[in-house]
Amino acid sequence: MKFYLYAIALVALVSCKQQDNNEKIAPPPPPTYEQVDTSVYPESLQKVLTAHGGLQAWSEMRSMTYAMGEESHTTDLKSRNIIVEQEKTSIGSIDGKVWIAQDSAYFPPQRARFYHNLMFYFYAMPFLLADDGIVYSDAPALEMDGTTYPAIKVGYEPNVGDSPDDEYILYYHPDTHKMEWLAYTVTYGKNEKSPVFKYIKYNKWQEVNGLLLPEELTWYTVENNQPVEARGEPRVFSKVAVDRAFLDITMFEKPENGVFVD
Numbered sequence: 635m636k637f638y639l640y641a642i643a644l645v646a647l648v649s650c651k652q653q654d655n656n657e658k659i660a661p662p663p664p665p666t667y668e669q670v671d672t673s674v675y676p677e678s679l680q681k682v683l684t685a686h687g688g689l690q691a692w693s694e695m696r697s698m699t700y701a702m703g704e705e706s707h708t709t710d711l712k713s714r715n716i717i718v719e720q721e722k723t724s725i726g727s728i729d730g731k732v733w734i735a736q737d738s739a740y741f742p743p744q745r746a747r748f749y750h751n752l753m754f755y756f757y758a759m760p761f762l763l764a765d766d767g768i769v770y771s772d773a774p775a776l777e778m779d780g781t782t783y784p785a786i787k788v789g790y791e792p793n794v795g796d797s798p799d800d801e802y803i804l805y806y807h808p809d810t811h812k813m814e815w816l817a818y819t820v821t822y823g824k825n826e827k828s829p830v831f832k833y834i835k836y837n838k839w840q841e842v843n844g845l846l847l848p849e850e851l852t853w854y855t856v857e858n859n860q861p862v863e864a865r866g867e868p869r870v871f872s873k874v875a876v877d878r879a880f881l882d883i884t885m886f887e888k889p890e891n892g893v894f895v896d
Contacts, residue, residue, distance in 0.1 A: 665878070667694045676770050678811075679786055682760050682804065685811040687845035692761045695843070697881045701873040702753060708881070709754055715886040716751050725750045728886040735892035746895045756834060757848055757871065760804055760813045767791045776805045776815055778861065783807065783814055803831065812839065812846070815861070833861035842874050 670690045672680050683689045699708045706719045717726035723736040725746050734746040755762060763786070773787035783805035790800065805815035813836050819828040833856055838849040850868040854861035888894065 675764060676786060678784060678806070679760075679763065679770065679804075681811040682786070682806050682813060683764060685806075685846070686760055686813065686839075687841075689761065689764055691844050692764075694878055695845075695876050696878055698754075698758065698876045699873070700757065700871045700875070702869060702871055706873075707753060707757075708885070709751075709758075710881050710883075710886070711876075713883075714751070715881075715883065716754060717886055718750060718753075724889065724892070726886050726888070726892075727751070728883070728888070731894055731896055733888040733892045733894050735889045737891070743893070743895050753869075756816070756851060759816060759836070759848070760806075761845075763788050763802065763804060773803050776817075776860075778815070781807070799828070801828075801831075829859075830856075831859050832856060835861070835864070837868055840871075840874065843876050845876055847871075847874060847876065 667690075670693050672683070672689055675683070675689075680689075683692075695711050697709065698711055699706070701707075704721060707716070708719075709716045713729070715726070715728050717724065720741070722738070723734065723741040725732070725734050725741070727733070727750050732747045732750050734741065734743050767790055769789045769791060771787045771789065773785035775785055776783040786804045786806070788802040788804065799819075801819045803817040804813055805817070806812060807814050816834045816836065817831040818834070819831055833854040835852045835854060836848055836850075837852050839846045840849040841847075848871055850870055852868040853865045855863055855865045
C-alpha cells in the first residue's frame with residue numbers, strides 16, 4: 635500500500651514538473667502592430683506599394699542589412715540610424731548625428747553626411763516614398779522601349795530631412811505596377827531646387843521576407859532630362875536581410891577613433 639501511494643505521488647510530481655516545463659517553454663504571444671492607413675496615399679502609389687509586398691509589411695520591419703560589393707550597410711528602419719562599413723572607413727549616424735572613423739584621410743569627412751544614407755534612399759524604394767512630410771503631384775509619363783510608364787512625383791515639406799528641396803519621380807509598369815525607373819535631383823548643400831534629373835533603372839528585384847527589394851540598379855546617361863543609355867555597370871545588392879527584430883543601438887555609436895562631422 636505504501637508503495638502504491640508512493641507511486642501515485644511520484645506520477646503526480648512528474649506531471650507537475652512536466653507542466654512547469656511546458657509553461658516555461660511556451661512561446662510568447664505574437665507581437666501586435668499598428669495598422670497602416672494606406673488611404674492617405676495616392677491610389678497609384680498604393681498599387682505600387684502593394685506590388686512590392688505592402689506598406690503594412692514594410693512598417694512592421696525594424697532592420698535592414700545588405701552588401702554592395704565590399705561595402706556593407708545596416709539600418710535601423712525606425713530611428714534611421716545607419717552604419718556603412720568599407721575596407722578603410724566606417725560612416726554612421728546615431729540620433730541624426732553623423733560620424734566617420736578611419737585611420738587616414740581616405741574618405742573626405744565633409745562628404746560623410748551626404749553619403750551615409752544616400753544608397754539607403756535608393757535601395758529602400760518604393761517604401762520610402764510613403765514617409766511623413768511628403769507632397770505628391772502628377773508628372774508626365776516616361777516613354778522607353780515601347781512602354782509608357784506612369785509617374786508619381788514626390789517633393790518634401792520645408793525642413794524635412796537634410797535636403798527638403800530634393801525631388802523624385804517614380805515610374806511604374808502600367809500592368810504590374812512594379813517600380814521600373816526613378817528620376818531624382820540632388821540639392822544637398824544648395825538652397826534651391828534643381829531642374830536637372832538623374833535616372834536609375836531598377837533592373838532586377840528580389841523577394842526578401844515578403845518584400846520585393848532591389849537586386850540591381852543601373853544609372854543612365856541623360857539627354858534633355860530623359861534617360862538614354864546605361865552608364866557603367868549595375869550596382870548589385872547581396873546578403874540582403876530585412877527583419878522585425880530590433881537592433882542594438884550601441885552598434886551605431888561613434889567608435890573611439892571616430893569624429894562627428896556635423
